[in-house]
Amino acid sequence: MAVGETRFPEMPVIEGLRLGTAMAGIKKPDRRDLVVIEIPEGARVSGAFTRNAFCAAPVTVAREHLAACSAHGEGARYLVINTGNANAGTGETGLEDARATCAELARLAGVDERSVLPFSTGVIGEPLPMERLLAGLPTALQGLDDGATAWREAGEGILTTDTRAKGASVTLALGNQTVTINGIAKGSGMIRPDMATMLAFVATDAALEPVLLDQLLREAVERSFNCITVDSDTSTNDACMLISTGRGAVVEDEADLAIFRNGLQRVMTELAQAVIRDGEGATKFVTLQVDEARSRREALDVAFTVAHSPLVKTALYASDANWGRILAAVGRAPVEAFDVERVTIDLGEVRLVERGGRAPGYTEEAGSAVMAREEIVIRIALGRGEQSATVWTSDLSHDYVTINADYRS
């Protein structure tokens, strides 16, 4: 199941950046499960990774190699991504396997192995099937291409329990030049990213200084992937990479930077929302907007407390305007000296709660009409400050239980 439309866009070419996929049979036969992204020389690469303490072997190696590239003033040259196996909880063997994957791709492509970054997603705790994975690399390399089909196939080649590929693209005018930002992402369950989502790869031809690239990635992640949750579980393999080939317009002055920052945020937010629309078992796409908080942290705490409440999530699934559950979740959020008399809660255009109780004009019919929709906005105003946060989430359905109880994922 999935909510609403998510069309994979016709991605424009980003000159010098090519993608290749293979069917390596890592977990299942006859599906794209191995992706190689080739990055031109002189590009800059920035990454945000999971903060899960049990981070996966490829996350450790990708961080190491990225640091080595930075130390030499170079960008990475290849990303290699497999689905079907997360190479997480695999100890020393997992690290060796991730390094061996980089080494083999480096040998085939004639580059230094530290310029190859590995990424894995899939089941935790099983060894990577190295023979099949390595055997797939030549096919992926031979298929390298910069066209829209290559982007779409790469989008498909990183999926796990996702029901559809997720891509987003914008082309921005900077003065008399244009720059493009393309991104692909995967993710459906174990989604409560902390620094980045499961896997997202965003590339642009814009030229950006490394420090600025890092800063732009962190800002955009903070208001996109770090604002979504399916099930509160932060993955061991989260990674979000931003690649700047530098072959397009140079982003220098404040006006250009504002346009670029805005475009990047759009691409990242669209990808993050696509993950939620395709959340495991999702039948609703829910926007939680918290306003009038003392700090953004406080607004996020309230939003995530509501977004993680199983009782709110099952009420959303049932299209039941059970506003008491929303109120109870808001009330248990970690807010100091919380005066609930000042709180208002709106469901779409309907006022649910004010002055600590049900709003006077509220009717069950009005609430139920909003809850029946596939896309629902819940707005919570705390009445104690000026700060806001928006979080996107899905509901908790029978399909969520079925997907996670019936299959080893």
Place this chain on the structure above:
Amino acid sequence: MAVGETRFPEMPVIEGLRLGTAMAGIKKPDRRDLVVIEIPEGARVSGAFTRNAFCAAPVTVAREHLAACSAHGEGARYLVINTGNANAGTGETGLEDARATCAELARLAGVDERSVLPFSTGVIGEPLPMERLLAGLPTALQGLDDGATAWREAGEGILTTDTRAKGASVTLALGNQTVTINGIAKGSGMIRPDMATMLAFVATDAALEPVLLDQLLREAVERSFNCITVDSDTSTNDACMLISTGRGAVVEDEADLAIFRNGLQRVMTELAQAVIRDGEGATKFVTLQVDEARSRREALDVAFTVAHSPLVKTALYASDANWGRILAAVGRAPVEAFDVERVTIDLGEVRLVERGGRAPGYTEEAGSAVMAREEIVIRIALGRGEQSATVWTSDLSHDYVTINADYRS
């Protein structure tokens, strides 16, 4: 559904303490939904209440009345409890209704209204049906009795989505005297108590100083009701009351106190575990034991992070030894400078994880054999300190979704 046996014990008499129930038709006809507990003069009453900021009207009034009693050096004389309606999120009207309930019972019983404490549980946000509730009070008063049947009927009269009544009792020898501790509790969903569980009433004939009574209640709650979670949702109506009639043995010296403290902990823990065994949709009873933490707070944080993980809970439901999900949940717990190389995870008697990955001797067969059980112990040793915590939880089943999506609770 419910896990294991929970026999409602044959409660001994606690002299002077009587219980009466009525069928007031608050939400549904023909079920016990109104309970009155009469407390003898001279008794002491201590309470622990929810920390949900949207606390229910009866919680506010019970706190006020309890404070008024303390100020006069007296204990409360009556507790009045209704199920079927939580009187929460009901604003000013809710407070008036809770006060009117106390006033009417006080009038009928000939006591001061501030010596009556109100408690409610059930649906949030609907006004109390005051006419039916008040009409039920005389029946409950007429039925006041101190026998085992009265205790059992009171246990039944406070239930909501619970499938069975929950009671626990111990009789302790203090020197050549005995004291008794009886307790009843309710709770099945919206269970992640913070200070106390949904509703629990514990009474003893032991004589205890008020300050000591408060302290004993807080200690026992901290390691019983505050260590359970069904769905991470803290209720608006949580309350746990401890009544000491003072007609039995006086608890004075250290040896007696140790015996009493231990007995109270047993009763409270048994009640708390009974709530989990009867958790909404529960098919498993899971003990999460975290050892070798730097602080008890840290141990609790790890235990609750695992206990709240929907992916761990669905794996438990599926009897799937998906240890990667446990590892991922441990890894996202808020532990500073967390070295996962030192962590070990055991499932029952089977070592799952050590040195950051799957334990060498682990086999899927051994893990599956433990997961197939109804009662499962997961032990997580952090390898960084001396502190421990134990948390009890249930699994996430289709029935949980059905119960919360199909009915307005």
